[in-house]
Amino acid sequence: MSHTIGIRQAQKLKTRQGLLDAALGLLEHQSLSSLGLREVTRAVGVTPTAFYRHFDGTAALGVALVEETLDSLHGMIGAILADTGDSEERLDRSVELIARHVTAQPAHFRFIAREQHGGVGEVREAIAAQLRGFAEEVAEALGAEPESAGWSREDLLMLGGLYVDHMVLTTSALLDAGPEGEREVVRVARRRLRLVTVGRAHWLDGEALGSES
Amino acid sequence: MSHTIGIRQAQKLKTRQGLLDAALGLLEHQSLSSLGLREVTRAVGVTPTAFYRHFDGTAALGVALVEETLDSLHGMIGAILADTGDSEERLDRSVELIARHVTAQPAHFRFIAREQHGGVGEVREAIAAQLRGFAEEVAEALGAEPESAGWSREDLLMLGGLYVDHMVLTTSALLDAGPEGEREVVRVARRRLRLVTVGRAHWLDGEALGSES
DNA sequence: GCTTTGAGAGTACGACTGTTCACTGACTTC
DNA sequence: GAAGTCAGTGAACAGTCGTACTCTCAAAGC
Numbered sequence: 001m002s003h004t005i006g007i008r009q010a011q012k013l014k015t016r017q018g019l020l021d022a023a024l025g026l027l028e029h030q031s032l033s034s035l036g037l038r039e040v041t042r043a044v045g046v047t048p049t050a051f052y053r054h055f056d057g058t059a060a061l062g063v064a065l066v067e068e069t070l071d072s073l074h075g076m077i078g079a080i081l082a083d084t085g086d087s088e089e090r091l092d093r094s095v096e097l098i099a100r101h102v103t104a105q106p107a108h109f110r111f112i113a114r115e116q117h118g119g120v121g122e123v124r125e126a127i128a129a130q131l132r133g134f135a136e137e138v139a140e141a142l143g144a145e146p147e148s149a150g151w152s153r154e155d156l157l158m159l160g161g162l163y164v165d166h167m168v169l170t171t172s173a174l175l176d177a178g179p180e181g182e183r184e185v186v187r188v189a190r191r192r193l194r195l196v197t198v199g200r201a202h203w204l205d206g207e208a209l210g211s212e213s
Numbered sequence: 214m215s216h217t218i219g220i221r222q223a224q225k226l227k228t229r230q231g232l233l234d235a236a237l238g239l240l241e242h243q244s245l246s247s248l249g250l251r252e253v254t255r256a257v258g259v260t261p262t263a264f265y266r267h268f269d270g271t272a273a274l275g276v277a278l279v280e281e282t283l284d285s286l287h288g289m290i291g292a293i294l295a296d297t298g299d300s301e302e303r304l305d306r307s308v309e310l311i312a313r314h315v316t317a318q319p320a321h322f323r324f325i326a327r328e329q330h331g332g333v334g335e336v337r338e339a340i341a342a343q344l345r346g347f348a349e350e351v352a353e354a355l356g357a358e359p360e361s362a363g364w365s366r367e368d369l370l371m372l373g374g375l376y377v378d379h380m381v382l383t384t385s386a387l388l389d390a391g392p393e394g395e396r397e398v399v400r401v402a403r404r405r406l407r408l409v410t411v412g413r414a415h416w417l418d419g420e421a422l423g424s425e426s
Numbered sequence: 427g428c429t430t431t432g433a434g435a436g437t438a439c440g441a442c443t444g445t446t447c448a449c450t451g452a453c454t455t456c
Numbered sequence: 457g458a459a460g461t462c463a464g465t466g467a468a469c470a471g472t473c474g475t476a477c478t479c480t481c482a483a484a485g486c
Contacts, residue, residue, distance in 0.1 A: 033243045033244045033246070114332065116330070117329070117330065118327065119247065119327065161405075162405055165382055169382075196408065196409070196412055198412040198416055199408040199409055202411050202415045203408060203411055
């Protein structure tokens with residue numbers, strides 16, 4: 001082992017992570033634009049000044065939170081895309097996967113849903129960029145399926161974006177519904193997904209007029 | 214005229230409206246949970262104390278804003294539903310109607326998009342209730358169309374909700390894109406709408422197995 | 427004409443905010 | 457083992473915040 005991290009840097013990372021975790025917790029009942037710097041440091045047990053050793057301000061912390069949340073989202077999308085088999089069951093499993101991830105890590109998903117349209121521009125853009133990346137990822141996966149023969153890249157992106165937006169909307173609905181309303185949300189989310197899938201199956205029906213490839 | 218409003222009550226309403234307008238303006242760059250009571254009164258030109266003559270706090274003001282915004286949204290939905298004619302053109306006109314309304318009253322739509330998942334529970338619930346009402350309204354209108362023969366009430370509600378959510382998402386996308394990105398947003402929104410419509414047209418294809426009515 | 431009402435002003439309160447500065451002392455580096 | 461680095465401290469800054477009082481004085485009610 002050539003270079004271990006060093007006690008010093010390890011402590012720093014630990015504090016930084018503490019700030020991120022505390023912020024995520026505090027954001028359950030408020031928006032990022034009202035999150036106080038002191039509020040976060042108090043929850044961690046450090047002085048306000050220490051905050052600046054890690055972030056320029058709460059906006060920068062928000063962007064860092066977006067990057068951290070990437071893992072949660074990416075893992076979920078990966079799990080959904082990795083699922084194979086009959087398309088009907090696949091939809092059901094996808095929604096259940098979403099529900100499971102949301103239950104396991106509510107704070108991350110709440111953060112994304114809340115700040116996607118929130119008051120801090122930098123964070124909004126960071127989330128938008130991330131979701132755009134996911135939409136492309138989904139589009140690529142969809143393009144590899146036989147059902148997507150003849151689809152333009154643009155339409156695949158549209159469909160990928162539709163799935164991603166639907167996913168975010170579902171996570172938010174699950175969070176708002178709570179445990180008792182989860183089954184109903186899952187029901188509707190499945191139906192919506194099915195409708196989109198039906199639309200996908202017949203997307204090219206009326207287009208075979210002369211163009212090809 | 215039995216009872217004119219009275220100079221006194223007229224002034225009060227004027228101040229109240231001033232508070233609402235000022236708040237809506239201030240909310241362009243921040244969320245409701247960070248909106249200060251004093252900040253609003255300062256923008257109107259009244260003392261902080263005067264605020265309490267109209268609202269219990271900023272949360273109550275937020276709920277009042279939701280009710281006020283009802284007009285903007287309802288007018289837009291009415292305009293879309295009133296549209297008739299060929300379904301393909303209708304989609305295009307719907308999206309253009311949305312774009313026009315968003316351009317005309319950006320603040321109202323931004324408010325709804327932002328606070329729909331925002332940090333103030335009461336406002337979130339007020340918006341959810343309102344959108345639910347719109348979804349029912351749309352579902353009813355859809356049910357009256359010949360394309361909806363054989364649709365269950367639940368599926369109509371699902372479709373109505375899908376349209377409403379898509380609408381809100383589009384307004385938010387338009388606001389984030391700005392004037393220069395509007396055309397692209399409109400393009401994608403139209404395509405999404407078309408996909409849903411295709412799905413709608415074939416929704417019952419695989420269901421004719423035995424049940425009827 | 428009198429009294430009553432109530433929207434808004436004015437003042438004051440303690441608590442909280444973001445940011446600055448000089449500082450300490452444990453860790454790293456040579 | 458001495459010198460340097462730097463994450464975190466502690467105090468202080470000028471503001472802002474929400475809310476509680478009393479007060480005013482024009483409109484409303486009789």
